[in-house]
Amino acid sequence: xxxxxLTKTGVFKSVWIFLFSAALMxxxxxxxxxxxxxxxTSPTVNSLSNVDxxxxxxxVGLGAGLFDAEEAIWNLNKLSSTPPPEAFLGVTNSDLAFKxxxxxxxxxxxxxxxxxxDPANPVLVKDYLCPASQSDVSVYGDLMFVSxxxxxxxxxxxxxxxxxxxxDERLRGIRIFDISNIExxxxxxxxxxxxxxxxxxxxxxxxxxxxxxVYVSGSASxxxxxxxxxxxxxSPDDDPNSALFRIEVIKxxxxxxxxxxxxxxxxxxxxxxxxxxxxxxxxxxxxxEKARKAGAFIIExxxxxxxxxxxxxxxxxxxxxxxxxxxxxxxxxxLREQLPAIVARMFGGGxxxxxxxxxxxxxxxxxxxxxxxxxxxxxxxxxxxxxxxxxDPANPTRIDAVADSNFSYWxxxxxxxxxxxxxxxxxxxxxxxxxxxxxxxxxxxxxAIFTIENGKMKFQEYYxxxxxxxxxxxxxxxxxxxxxxxxxxxxxxxxxxxxISVFDWTDPNNPVEIAFQDYGPIAADxxxxxxxxxxxxxxxxIVSSEIARGLDIFELEATPYITQNEIDAANxxxxxxxxxxxxxxxxWPKTFAxxxxxxDQLERNKELDNAAVKMARQSLANAxxxxxxxxxxxxxxxxxxxDGMASDNEKVKMLAESVRGLxxxx
Amino acid sequence: MxxxxxxxxxxxxxxxxxxxxxxxxxxxxxxSNSENASEQRNNQPSIAELEEIYWARIDSSxxxxxxxxxxxxxxxxxxxxxxxxxxxLAPENGASPQVQTLAARIIxxxxxxxxxxxxxxxxxxxxxxEVHIDGLNLMIHGTGMDHSNHxxxxxxxxxxxxxxxxxxxxxxxxxxxLTYMIQHHQGAxxxxxxxxxxxGAAQDEQAFRLSTDINVDQxxxxxxxxxxxxxxxxxxxx
Numbered sequence: 001x002x003x004x005x006l007t008k009t010g011v012f013k014s015v016w017i018f019l020f021s022a023a024l025m026x027x028x029x030x031x032x033x034x035x036x037x038x039x040x041t042s043p044t045v046n047s048l049s050n051v052d053x054x055x056x057x058x059x060v061g062l063g064a065g066l067f068d069a070e071e072a073i074w075n076l077n078k079l080s081s082t083p084p085p086e087a088f089l090g091v092t093n094s095d096l097a098f099k100x101x102x103x104x105x106x107x108x109x110x111x112x113x114x115x116x117x118d119p120a121n122p123v124l125v126k127d128y129l130c131p132a133s134q135s136d137v138s139v140y141g142d143l144m145f146v147s148x149x150x151x152x153x154x155x156x157x158x159x160x161x162x163x164x165x166x167x168d169e170r171l172r173g174i175r176i177f178d179i180s181n182i183e184x185x186x187x188x189x190x191x192x193x194x195x196x197x198x199x200x201x202x203x204x205x206x207x208x209x210x211x212x213x214v215y216v217s218g219s220a221s222x223x224x225x226x227x228x229x230x231x232x233x234x235s236p237d238d239d240p241n242s243a244l245f246r247i248e249v250i251k252x253x254x255x256x257x258x259x260x261x262x263x264x265x266x267x268x269x270x271x272x273x274x275x276x277x278x279x280x281x282x283x284x285x286x287x288x289e290k291a292r293k294a295g296a297f298i299i300e301x302x303x304x305x306x307x308x309x310x311x312x313x314x315x316x317x318x319x320x321x322x323x324x325x326x327x328x329x330x331x332x333x334x335l336r337e338q339l340p341a342i343v344a345r346m347f348g349g350g351x352x353x354x355x356x357x358x359x360x361x362x363x364x365x366x367x368x369x370x371x372x373x374x375x376x377x378x379x380x381x382x383x384x385x386x387x388x389x390x391x392d393p394a395n396p397t398r399i400d401a402v403a404d405s406n407f408s409y410w411x412x413x414x415x416x417x418x419x420x421x422x423x424x425x426x427x428x429x430x431x432x433x434x435x436x437x438x439x440x441x442x443x444x445x446x447x448a449i450f451t452i453e454n455g456k457m458k459f460q461e462y463y464x465x466x467x468x469x470x471x472x473x474x475x476x477x478x479x480x481x482x483x484x485x486x487x488x489x490x491x492x493x494x495x496x497x498x499x500i501s502v503f504d505w506t507d508p509n510n511p512v513e514i515a516f517q518d519y520g521p522i523a524a525d526x527x528x529x530x531x532x533x534x535x536x537x538x539x540x541x542i543v544s545s546e547i548a549r550g551l552d553i554f555e556l557e558a559t560p561y562i563t564q565n566e567i568d569a570a571n572x573x574x575x576x577x578x579x580x581x582x583x584x585x586x587x588w589p590k591t592f593a594x595x596x597x598x599x600d601q602l603e604r605n606k607e608l609d610n611a612a613v614k615m616a617r618q619s620l621a622n623a624x625x626x627x628x629x630x631x632x633x634x635x636x637x638x639x640x641x642x643d644g645m646a647s648d649n650e651k652v653k654m655l656a657e658s659v660r661g662l663x664x665x666x
Numbered sequence: 667m668x669x670x671x672x673x674x675x676x677x678x679x680x681x682x683x684x685x686x687x688x689x690x691x692x693x694x695x696x697x698s699n700s701e702n703a704s705e706q707r708n709n710q711p712s713i714a715e716l717e718e719i720y721w722a723r724i725d726s727s728x729x730x731x732x733x734x735x736x737x738x739x740x741x742x743x744x745x746x747x748x749x750x751x752x753x754x755l756a757p758e759n760g761a762s763p764q765v766q767t768l769a770a771r772i773i774x775x776x777x778x779x780x781x782x783x784x785x786x787x788x789x790x791x792x793x794x795x796e797v798h799i800d801g802l803n804l805m806i807h808g809t810g811m812d813h814s815n816h817x818x819x820x821x822x823x824x825x826x827x828x829x830x831x832x833x834x835x836x837x838x839x840x841x842x843x844l845t846y847m848i849q850h851h852q853g854a855x856x857x858x859x860x861x862x863x864x865x866g867a868a869q870d871e872q873a874f875r876l877s878t879d880i881n882v883d884q885x886x887x888x889x890x891x892x893x894x895x896x897x898x899x900x901x902x903x904x
Contacts, residue, residue: 067713067716083713434778527785
């Protein structure tokens with residue numbers, strides 16, 4: 001550690017302590033009252049490399065039940081668990097949006113509005129019956145948007161479905177509500193789309209205060225042209241107006257939502273020729289190096305190094321070199337030399353960038369996460385993860401694409417707050433299948449973490465729910481959000497009946513689970529659709545939409561892996577509203593909690609030595625107890641010291657900056 | 667199987683219940699599921715009553731289906747079963763690692779989907795096709811449907827094509843596997859399209875979801891396989 005070098009000698013430490021004491025004495029002299037060190041408590045912090053997850057994992061073997069299932073919970077407090085109102089019971093609860101003190105929960109029967117100002121006792125203030133799957137919800141200003149994809153959604157919100165394959169009563173697209181009185185939403189407009197709306201994302205252009213844009217992703221089949229003129233499911237080569245290979249962008253005039261309409265259908269997939277695999281993960285690379293040292297045969301296959309299996313080596317010895325029996329060292333050397341040529345003969349050489357006979361690439365996106373503050377969006381589009389430039393909201397353009405042979409179906413994206421990392425999820429099996437069983441590979445139905453370097457995504461590692469689930473539990477990576485702990489990437493995520501997992505992915509190569517909650521299956525003898533559809537952090541509450549069981553609200557529990565200071569600092573972030581597919585940029589006000597959170601992290605990661613940590617904690621405690629004038633002095637002193645110690649350590653600089661900001665607020 | 671009329675009647679009853687419940691439950695307060703809390707709300711159903719309503723509603727929602735849905739599920743089980751046979755050949759026939767991964771995924775995904783479709787049929791008291799695979803031979807029992815019905819479905823490989831695939835090795839296997847699996851998957855996509863363009867079909871939430879998931883997964887895999895295939899073909903031209 002660079003800082004340890006600076007402070008490792010006892011002499012150096014003594015100097016600091018001396019200076020610090022001198023500083024305190026100065027304060028004491030300049031103030032009329034004598035200044036003493038106040039008492040403070042230090043949290044216990046532990047490295048994430050050694051998390052004491054409970055063993056055996058209590059999520060394994062939980063008893064089944066709808067409202068009385070067994071439950072395993074670790075490092076989370078459950079504040080409430082509220083069943084759906086009767087009319088929505090037995091009907092799928094879907095995604096969540098938030099506005100002010102309200103959580104808005106989609107349900108295949110309509111929309112539920114909960115007042116969550118007391119998270120221990122959420123109050124249902126509106127149940128709006130208007131069936132459509134999936135009823136994904138978003139808000140902006142006085143408007144609420146709801147997705148309709150299924151065949152039974154009706155323009156008039158009727159519950160009788162639509163029996164005819166072609167009907168002018170069917171709604172597939174976006175419903176728009178006026179929620180200026182959120183307890184009485186008013187249904188004001190619809191925009192019909194060719195594939196309906198599975199999900200959607202609302203984009204507020206920073207340069208346009210009069211409109212918002214809704215990006216519509218539809219994954220169901222294209223509607224017949226007789227039902228919605230202009231809809232075509234032919235290949236775009238045969239019909240340039242095909243509804244395939246595009247997303248829809250709806251422009252919504254905020255003061256006139258009934259004038260909302262599709263303004264463009266960007267073909268962001270055009271000419272996509274991404275490689276069929278991601279690059280080697282760091283762990284793979286280490287394995288290859290190990291194998292190489294152990295004398296294994298390594299070949300380059302599809303641009304990636306692969307260890308040749310022993311069985312194949314034996315075959316090659318016989319077939320290519322005519323070696324019978326045990327090969328000698330010379331045989332091995334000969335094979336090593338000839339291997340590239342043999343592989344090229346067997347599998348074809350070159351990098352395979354031949355011309356495409358068929359149009360490749362996805363026909364649609366599942367979810368697009370918009371992060372307007374950094375001008376980027378993450379598109380999870382069938383077999384690809386896309387990075388989009390959204391600086392022109394009506395005309396997003398693709399800047400990068402990745403594919404991954406382990407990924408079945410790219411579902412959604414979450415950026416790190418600084419936009420330097422992105423996490424994609426793979427909703428393998430569509431969410432209705434049990435993909436977390438013991439035998440299901442940990443790379444399938446997982447998250448993939450990428451760094452973004454010069455506009456290119458670089459694969460780092462997978463993260464999958466570590467607790468195996470039963471075959472009665474639909475389970476795969478699903479929706480989640482960042483928890484705004486400053487200086488770290490912490491995410492809370494739904495895994496359907498796999499429960500909720502909170503994990504740290506600050507180090508993109510080493511995601512670590514730090515909290516979880518899980519119910520047993522809904523039914524012991526059969527697969528009943530259930531589990532957490534989505535879970536998001538919103539102003540200190542962790543709110544989960546449980547498909548069958550209703551609304552669950554949690555809060556984080558302080559542990560050595562996430563301290564009370566870090567939780568308090570996260571809770572200083574206040575959002576006016578939240579749509580999961582529109583990622584907000586977190587900005588932390590300069591508070592004592594923020595500075596203390598950074599100190600905790602510096603201690604946890606051993607980026608500051610004990611004396612410096614102690615000094616920082618004592619200074620912060622003294623400052624907090626002092627009058628504003630003295631407080632300002634103590635904080636300024638501390639900020640100067642931290643700047644002096646920072647060298648090139650980013651976190652120490654962040655601490656210095658936060659302390660200085662705190663000082664200037666006094 | 668309920669007639670269309672019966673289905674509508676059941677729907678109408680369900681709708682009435684929903685509307686009634688919606689009216690009686692709007693603007694209510696809710697609270698935690700602790701026993702005390704629910705006891706305090708005298709006019710609210712208890713947790714036990716809610717559970718009863720939940721299962722009753724799940725049961726009644728199962729009656730919202732048509733013959734087209736049943737035909738789709740029954741057919742798709744046989745369709746998926748052939749994909750299992752094809753994919754099962756990959757390890758033995760020297761498929762490349764990429765094709766083996768793909769084949770392993772197809773087996774995992776389609777086995778689970780077969781189970782889901784069997785459950786869907788069982789829940790609705792419909793005949794449940796049981797799949798038996800013996801080498802290249804596919805036998806479907808329990809539906810009274812004869813073998814030729816399965817072979818006539820869109821995208822199904824003929825027995826000759828299956829034999830041809832089973833005899834291909836290495837790179838030729840990869841090429842043929844991808845070619846035939848694209849054909850096979852395209853058939854499944856066609857079957858979904860037929861389903862949703864049938865009056866009254868896929869109104870059932872599970873049927874819609876299953877068919878949509880199959881549609882999306884297979885379209886995604888078709889695109890992936892097309893890329894893999896074009897790569898193989900361009901390499902063999904070198």
